[in-house]
Amino acid sequence: MxxxxxxxxxxxxxxxxxxxxxxxxxxxxxxxxxxxxxxxxxxxxxxxxxxxxxxxxxxxxxSLTSWNMLAPVKDFVGLDNYVDLFTDPDFLGTLRVTVVFVVGIVVGSMVLGLAIAVLLNQKLVGRGFVRTMSFAPHILSGAAIGTIWLFIFDPNYGLVRPLFAAVGADSPNWMTSTTWALPGLIIVYLWKNMGFIATVYLAGLSNVPRELYEAAALDGSGAWTTFRKITFPMLSPVTFFLVITTTIGTFQAFDVLALMTAGGPGSSTTTLSWFIYQQAFKAFDAGHAAAGAMIMFVVLIIITALQARFLERKVHYR
Amino acid sequence: MTTSTVDSPLRTRSPRGRAGRVLRYVLLVVLACVVLGPLYWLASSALKQNADIYTYPPTWIPTHLRWSNFVDAWHAAPFGRFFLNSLIVTSIGTVGEMLCATLCAYAFAFLRFPFKKVLFGVLLGAMMVPGHVTLLPNYLTISDLGWINTYPGLIVPGLGSVFATFLLRQHMLTLPGEIMDAAKVDGAGHLRTMFRVVLPLSRPMLVTAGVITMVGKWNDFIWPLIVTNSTTMRTVPIGLLFLKTQEGYNNWGAIMAATVLVVVPVLVVFFFAQRQIVAGLTQGATKG
Structure with missing residues (x-):
């Protein structure tokens, strides 16, 4: 052209x-x-x-070599690194953690973000202020956010303790518990993401033609039906964009995680992102780190391609 | 709205509407608390004395403002040095990246070249490359150059710009053609057109792209973490990690004070350029 x-x-x-x-x-x-x-x-x-x-x-x-990042020669080992990874129960565990982490954060922040957008789309006093403030965590340093939430999650002096006390329970020791560390991390990322997603959705909501709502009102459809039949389908391009960018971002999420759990306790929060860092810069195992990074790359490309096809089909019905 | 009063479901609308209104305000307040709670907790804890921190139930308002938490933080880690490093890396990095982005955007918006669209596609394609794939190779490149623990090592790999270039090019394409033509008729060369016409007209977008770039560099964590290993070359976000390992959980006041120092510059920028930041970061979505 x-x-x-x-x-x-x-x-x-x-x-x-x-x-x-x-x-x-x-x-x-x-x-x-x-x-x-x-x-x-x-x-x-x-x-x-x-x-x-x-x-x-x-x-x-x-990713096709074996190298400790010091030796002058990198040994060519073909696909050995990949075979190692996919037969290593620890790595499969890492993939499992990654799936829970990514799905939890993407689905959670999309749902929360959309709900917040619908709420802030109503004429309410003070909504502008709340909208602005809910966006702020998106641009704050992940290291800072991790530090703040470490204190909030402190089982003795943190903010969560009174919340648990309100329902008559003790606060778990979030960051040292293999059951609670991952949910805790997900909560923090939801807090960081939801305002940004809501803001993008709000821009999308303002683009939905009013006539559609008027027609729906004439048909006497209820709020939920209107949302399901009009609002949500009209937002599908925005949803597509947000799911992709949030997924890509979450796969690489590092700073909050590094500060709060550093992959632990045990390997309960070792995502692919942390695994790659650890293999390269703690274990100095270049081959396995590079193989892990390639796996992340391919997964992201597949996800993007699948969603692109899905969107194509969706947009035709618009 | 309530034109068809004949419908029986609509008659119940008014009381239900009021209940819905109350519910919406309740939700708005809950949302405000969830968003602001952690930020308030940060700000207030940074000023609390230990008696207010290590207590249950938590104190919301410090009984006594303890500003020396900041002094503690400053002494626990060389935060002055961290700040200087962050300032240098952020400012030089932002100027450099914006220069690259502006020139590149102008070329793609106004200059003719064969296969221009393909080249632009190549540039945009770089957005698909996850940072984690570049981590190890870039570390090796920088290490080969002998740039570990140096400002060039911190800055140079971040100079290439895709997002800012994209934002600026899209904006430049919306500039009215007549202005460009007028400049041409004037016999203005491209350099003059750029500086006299295009850049002044692109000021809002330059601010948007610049501020977003700046915030990204200030917050950057993983690259400074791996490319520096001496305390004197660390940036502020890494300083938080350093402080956490130094102080553990024994001095939350100082740790929160240090966190305030990391967050405040970004919040200040956000306060002033809030509209531009939000518009820039959400643009990709709405313009499809």
Whole structure:
């Protein structure tokens, strides 16, 4: 497309003239424009190619080697690292934790975010303030949020203790309990995500044509039916965007996790993200770390592709 | 709304409507508490003395403001140095990335080039590469350059820009063509057009992209964590991890004070540029 456009712009034979000085001048101008284009994009492309694309190639290669990050030679081992991982019960455990973590956070924050958006879409006094404040956690440092919630979850002096006391229970020792650490982490990420998702949904809600609601009101459909038949389908492109970005983000979630649980206790919160970090920078096992990263990459590509197909089908019915 | 009073279900509307209204306000208050509770807890705990922290039930209002928590935090870890590092990395990194992004966006918006769309696709494709795939190779690259524990090591890998370039290009494409034509007729070269016409008209989007970039760099955690290992080169978010391992859970006041120091700059920026940040971060969704 672009190539055709460019040629049309140059219009080599458009006016049927021969190479007059004027045309040669135009050529020179185009050449100068091309060079300027290159000069303008080179810095950005240099960094993107060096620090985003090249690493994919290098990482793929590393995943086929065995290397302790010190030895001068990397041993080529073929697919051994992948075989190791998929036959290692610990790694399968990591994948299980990752699924619970990602599904919990994506589904949870989508549901909460949509509910908040519907609430804040009503004419209520103070909704602007609440909307702004609920967005704030999205841009705060994950390390800071992790630290705040460590204190909130403190079983003796944290905020959760009175909440549990209200129903006559003791607060669990969240971050040192293999049962509670993962749910605790998920709660923190829900708190961090829900306001952002609500804000995006609110923008989507304002784009739903009013006539649809008026028609539904004339038909006498109730609030829930209206939501199910009109609001939710009309929001499907927004939902698609949010599910993808939240999924990609959650797979890589690191900072809150690093601060609160560091993958523990035991391996109860070791997600794929933590596993890769740990293999590379604690165990200095480049091969397995790279293989883990490739697995994450492929999973994310598959999820995105599946959702893209799903969306295509959805959008036709709009 | 209540035109068809003949319908029997609609007659019950008024009392139910009032109950619904009350319910909605209750939910709004609950939401406000959930969102603000942790932030208030942070701010108040940073000023509490130990007697107010290590007590049950929790004290909501500090009985005595203990500002020395900040002094404690400052002494427990070299936070002054962490701050300086964060400032340097964030400011130079943001300026550098915005330069790359602006030039690139201008080229894609206004200059002719064969296969331009393909090239733009290549750029956008980089968004699909998860950071975790680049972690180890980038660490090795930086280490080969001898840049571990240096500012270039912290800054350079983050200079490439996809999101900001995308935002800026989309904005530049919306600028009215007549203005560009007028500039051309004037005989203005592209450099002049860029600085005199396009950039001034793109100010709001430059602010949006710049602020989002800045916040991302300030909060960045995993890259500074792996590319530095000496205390003097750590940034503020890593400082929190450092402090946690140093102080454990024995000095929540100081830890909360340090957390306030990490959060406040971002909250201040958010307070002033709230509309731009929200618009920029939500744009991808609504424009499809």
């Amino acid at each position: 672009a190539a055709v456009d460019a040629r049309v712009d140059t219009g080599p034979r458009a006016d049927g003239t021969r190479a007059t000085p004027a045309r040669r001048g135009r050529h020179r101008r185009h050449l100068r424009e091309y060079l300027l284009f290159l000069a303008f994009i080179v810095p950005n492309f240099f960094f993107v190619l060096t620090f985003a694309y090249w690493p994919v190639v290098y990482n793929a290669y590393l």
